[in-house]
Amino acid sequence: MSHDPSDPALRTEALEALLTERGVVEAPAIDRLIAYYEEQVGPMNGARVVARAWSDPAYRARLLTDGRSAIAELGFEGPQSEHLVVVENAPGVHNVVVCTLCSCYPWPVLGLPPSWYKDPAYRSRIVREPRAVLAEMGLALDEATEIRVWDSSAEVRYLVLPERPAGSEGLAEDALAGLVSRDAMIGVARIPPP
Numbered sequence: 001m002s003h004d005p006s007d008p009a010l011r012t013e014a015l016e017a018l019l020t021e022r023g024v025v026e027a028p029a030i031d032r033l034i035a036y037y038e039e040q041v042g043p044m045n046g047a048r049v050v051a052r053a054w055s056d057p058a059y060r061a062r063l064l065t066d067g068r069s070a071i072a073e074l075g076f077e078g079p080q081s082e083h084l085v086v087v088e089n090a091p092g093v094h095n096v097v098v099c100t101l102c103s104c105y106p107w108p109v110l111g112l113p114p115s116w117y118k119d120p121a122y123r124s125r126i127v128r129e130p131r132a133v134l135a136e137m138g139l140a141l142d143e144a145t146e147i148r149v150w151d152s153s154a155e156v157r158y159l160v161l162p163e164r165p166a167g168s169e170g171l172a173e174d175a176l177a178g179l180v181s182r183d184a185m186i187g188v189a190r191i192p193p194p
């Protein structure tokens with residue numbers, strides 16, 4: 001680690017040391033929180049939700065009707081998912097998620113947001129020119145495809161249910177989950193055939 005005073009890791013360490021020393025926080029509690037977000041929470045949770053929806057039509061229907069409850073069925077719940085809405089991609093319809101105001105994101109299913117998601121350029125441009133931004137990110141959609149941009153808020157968080165790729169028909173749920181990327185669940189990528 002570099003010891004540049006502006007290094008965020010160093011500043012975080014100093015802040016943690018100070019708060020611990022003053023008795024504001026306890027080191028084991030911070031360790032538990034970090035381990036939780038490193039090991040238990042991340043896009044692998046959302047991937048399991050998507051794989052279940054692809055495998056089980058009744059689950060898919062519940063997921064699209066009441067995202068929060070259907071996701072809680074798999075054990076994923078917590079802050080930033082109280083009102084979780086799942087939007088489904090289909091031929092001719094592509095969904096993409098943003099938070100124009102800040103960085104609202106469905107933590108329990110996707111973990112913490114990537115830095116580009118918090119970038120002011122993504123947040124403003126994806127609304128004005130979604131087709132161009134998606135193309136720059138490697139997802140070229142033809143003019144006939146309708147793009148729906150969903151603006152997250154403190155109230156509502158969104159998860160994209162991507163299209164199941166061709167060639168995945170014979171795959172079991174675990175293998176399907178392995179195909180699902182974080183970016184596909186934000187809506188800036190498609191899932192390539194296995």
Ligand code: FE
Binds near residue numbers: 099101103104154
């Ligand atoms: Fe936000």
